[in-house]
Amino acid sequence: MALTSTLTMDNGVAKITLAGELDASVAGKFKETIEQAAGQNPKRLVLFMESLDFMASAGLRVLVFAKQKMRSDVPIYIIGCQPPVLSSLEMSGFQKSVYLQDSYTDE
């Protein structure tokens, strides 16, 4: 299944919804969306991953890129990962640098 990567801005919060499968063939698309989000100078980045069925290390590299691209005071939230995707993130130690949550509400 192809990847869709959709950005919306909501009161200064960049929200990206990913769906499908994220591998090396489509990681560039996700990276472009991160760059668009960074261009909006958000105060927070929220990635909704409930509909992401697969994520290879190419996807992890884009997350590292996101962390480096955003200002250092911009927190990154990753929401609703399916268990195998969450497992990859945790095995890679991402929980130390991003907020992994089941759900998200604007404060």
Add this chain to the structure above:
Amino acid sequence: MADQSVLPATVNVLGDVRQFIKDAASQAGLDRKSTYNLQLALDEIVTNVILYGYEASGLTGNVVLKSDITEKSLVITLEDTGIAYDPRTREMPDEDDLAKDLEDRPIGGLGIYLAINGVDEFNYERAGNRNINTFTVYRPAGGGRRGEV
């Protein structure tokens, strides 16, 4: 029981690779987690074969996937004729690396780390001009192959 797929070495075939693995894992009665980990392992290594074994080396060719189900395990073999490359020689992140902030650590080696740690056995050999990567996942007790009478 064995099956085979020959695919051109381009990143467009990664979905086909994952589907081949999904089908083999289903035949072998693997659970969702084992299936995903095996898909991830093949995706990672096939990606490296395509990008570094062939493209970066100016070569073209195929990747050949074979699945073999025995009483105790599912064995996936990946063969290619790209440059010689043993994934086990790649430096993988250690505990200290994984504990660092994302900005402070090397990101290389994560794919191979996830691949090798997601299967029960991994082996590499070079035979003539071929790289042969072998991934083994143990089947659940009792086999559980679907579709068998």
